[in-house]
Amino acid sequence: MDYTIRAANVEDCQDIARMVMELAEHNKHSDDVKITQKDLEQDGFSKNPFFHGIIAEVPEKHKTKEGHTKIGYALYFYSHSSWKGRAVFMENLYVMPEFRGKGIGKALMSKVAQLGLAAGCNQLNFIVLEQNKLSKEFYFRQGCSDMTADIGCRYMACNGEALEHLAQP
């Protein structure tokens, strides 16, 4: 199937917001999604963006029955490791179910890797949920390693009142 992968722009935020929710529903975490289309517009497409995005798009003739042609996306940002140096973090990778198995997810991830290497990054990082067996198998096939299993990396978070409290001098 024909598809193109291109940099996301602010006009894509409606579809990104839709697919963020589809991905969260797939992961049974839709209640945890607090961001809106407007947040994505502000956070990804202002002067100092917090993330960048790429979009997978199909021609009109392959549009979904709801009329969607933007059928996959990845979000990423540049990061750093005091061991490895420059790194890129892939925040989301998603392809709509009916378009899976055609190499589109691989192509999106490959583009993030290309962009990272071009920026001098030595490492691509991301989070995968333990429950996503198919995703984990996909990532292992790409040569990725599970740093939680290999060296015991635990992913930690502080938010809400705990974050406010922590910030008190």
Place this chain on the structure above:
Amino acid sequence: MDYTIRAANVEDCQDIARMVMELAEHNKHSDDVKITQKDLEQDGFSKNPFFHGIIAEVPEKHKTKEGHTKIGYALYFYSHSSWKGRAVFMENLYVMPEFRGKGIGKALMSKVAQLGLAAGCNQLNFIVLEQNKLSKEFYFRQGCSDMTADIGCRYMACNGEALEHLAQP
């Protein structure tokens, strides 16, 4: 004990590189440190930095027997979560052993939280190694949660030949 916390500048990179190595040795991963003082200078203090840093410093009268007054640091960068929106990722938090137990680590982490909140972040993330029981206890006391335990977040990496291969179109 008197100490100050301030933004890191390029002249701090020698001490940051020293403490990065001390932290890695503490974690028994010093062989994994591939970065140098020069990498830190380039990656943290160029036009589009990959990270930011803060330094904990003590007065001359409290310097170590090796003459160090820069005795702790944190590195961080802005990140994003498609659930929570703007986030800040604390890459490293370190205080030299002889200066622990005085609230300096807490003060460094608190500063990262303040900077994150000021930038509109809703979440502070970081990695802790499973083996670091004291660190984990410290983070739990600050109200942090373990997303690996709570929802099964696995921290993944792709680097070296696997990353090069992934980037092939």
